[in-house]
Amino acid sequence: MTPPHAHTPLTLWGWDEFFETGYQPWVGKRAEPGRIVAQHQNIYRVAAASGEYLAEVSGRLRHQASGRIDFPAVGDWVAIRPTTGDRATIQGLLPRKTLFARRMSGLEADQQVVAANIDTLFLATACDRDFNLRRLERYLLLTQEGGARPVVLLTKADLEENLAAVVASVHAIAPQVPVHPVSTLTLSGLEALDPYLGPGQTVAVLGSSGVGKSTLINALSGQAKMATQQIRAKDGKGRHTTTHKELLLLEAGGMLIDTPGMRELQLWEGRESLDALFPDVEGLLGSCRFSNCTHSNEPGCAIQAAIDAGELAAGRWNNYLKMKREIEEIEHMLSVPDKKGRPVRHRRG
Ligand SMILES: Nc1nc2c(ncn2[C@@H]2O[C@H](COP(=O)(O)OP(=O)(O)OP(=O)(O)O)[C@@H](O)[C@H]2O)c(=O)[nH]1
Ligand SMILES: [Zn+2]
Structure with missing residues (x-):
């Protein structure tokens, strides 16, 4: 066949x-x-x-x-x-043009490639009560490491009356990143995604459970197309099993990568990315009175002063600390030599 x-x-x-x-x-x-x-x-x-x-x-x-x-x-x-x-x-x-990898458990740092050569990564976050800027910051960090261009999708836009305010809050944490409200219910906003979906373009969707990824993917690929991509393949025992593609051709001509691993991405080696994502925090860090300031309760702490003055959201500061800790753990793993005694390679796409 x-x-x-x-x-x-x-x-x-x-x-x-x-x-x-x-x-x-x-x-x-x-x-x-x-x-x-x-x-x-x-x-x-x-x-x-x-x-x-x-x-x-x-x-x-x-x-x-x-x-x-x-x-x-x-x-x-x-x-x-x-x-x-x-x-x-x-x-x-x-x-590879771009690379998505995730760290594996255990001391021997080895990264597993989740997907390769993604041009645009849609970061889906819903406009309902799940809307969470902190989570979005984490997703943005992931995309910076992978090399794909991040684009924020505010899904379930039909549930939000003040879309402009939500868009503005995303712009505030990521001024360079395009933001598109979309609804698969009313189909509004989907046409704004066409420029990313043209022939030869590869996209993927990242987002937490329930934000509407599957519904969106179906809307972009078209149900009929999805069905035609069900293909029959012989397995090792000679029986026929139905498999489906994890790289789908979209109606607009582009492609969408949808693999199970896409949904389980973790932070990977993000020190530089962290600096780029939190320039405001990085700018404050050198301004404390004491060079060894722990930013908890020292006098003259620029971080605490900014939080008190309402210039830095406490949630953003906590998120920065949390990401920094995770990255330090990963860096520790990376400095452990592998079985053959070689230093584990730092490698990007
Ligand atoms: N109001 C509204 N509801 C939506 C929209 N898109 C999806 N939903 C609903 O949100 C729920 C979750 O949608 P899914 O597409 O299954 O979400 P998902 O992100 O794929 O979730 P997982 O499969 O758990 O990862 C479903 O009940 C959808 O009907 C939308 O644009 N507007
Ligand atoms: Zn300080």
Whole structure:
């Protein structure tokens, strides 16, 4: 059975000059480029110009990998070599534009790639009583590390009468970030998302449970499209199972990455990002009378003075401290050498 979209041109999946450059080492070899559209443990579904394949990482690539980060994830471009039927091996991983990774538990710091090559990350937060600027700050921190462009979506906009005030409160903590109120109930505001969803563009949605991610994703992808992307694949035992893509083609031409791991992202190595997110706090920190000020009850503490004067929200200060602690824990993990005695690599997308 021929899966849908089996012969779509690569540009539909976001192929561009960046990836073409990364593919240069493979030109002339027995390989072709493809994009990972789904992953089930170590089996990948890859969309390529000649069709869709079920692929596994080659022994060589596995051997060369220094950690999880060197294994492909949904959204990655890879060089594949078709073998028999719809089977292929993944020979190489092309350089990534952006990277979403999360830390794993345990002392050996190893990051697992959640998704790769996301252009725009929609940070969804609902206009109802769940609206929470502190949580939004955490999401913003995550996107700064990943490299994707953050865009705030105020979902369930139909529930809020004073949208302008909510938008303004987001602008206050993140002046550079676009903010779009949307409602999947009234369909208002959805057209404002079109510029992010054009051909070749890859987006993903981050947000807490219940903010309306699934409803939004359905609205963007269109129910019919979602259904046509249900594809049949043979599992190892020869039975047929239904799988679905984790990288969906949207009606507007772009793509949406929706993986289980997307929803469990954690803070990862964010020291610089923290400074960028809290310039007001960073600006105050050097102004305390004592250089070793703990900002709790010392005289001449610039932080406490700003809080008392109403210039710094106590919640924002507490959030800063909480994030700083988490980041320090992660940095501690990162400084622990791995089993082979090498320092664990700091690496970004
Ligand atoms: N009023 C209103 N309700 C909405 C809107 N979008 C979603 N909802 C409702 O919000 C609830 C949660 O929506 P979901 O799309 O399931 O939320 P989710 O973020 O996917 O939640 P999880 O699956 O738990 O992660 C449902 O009852 C939806 O009907 C909206 O635009 N307006
Ligand atoms: Zn102080």
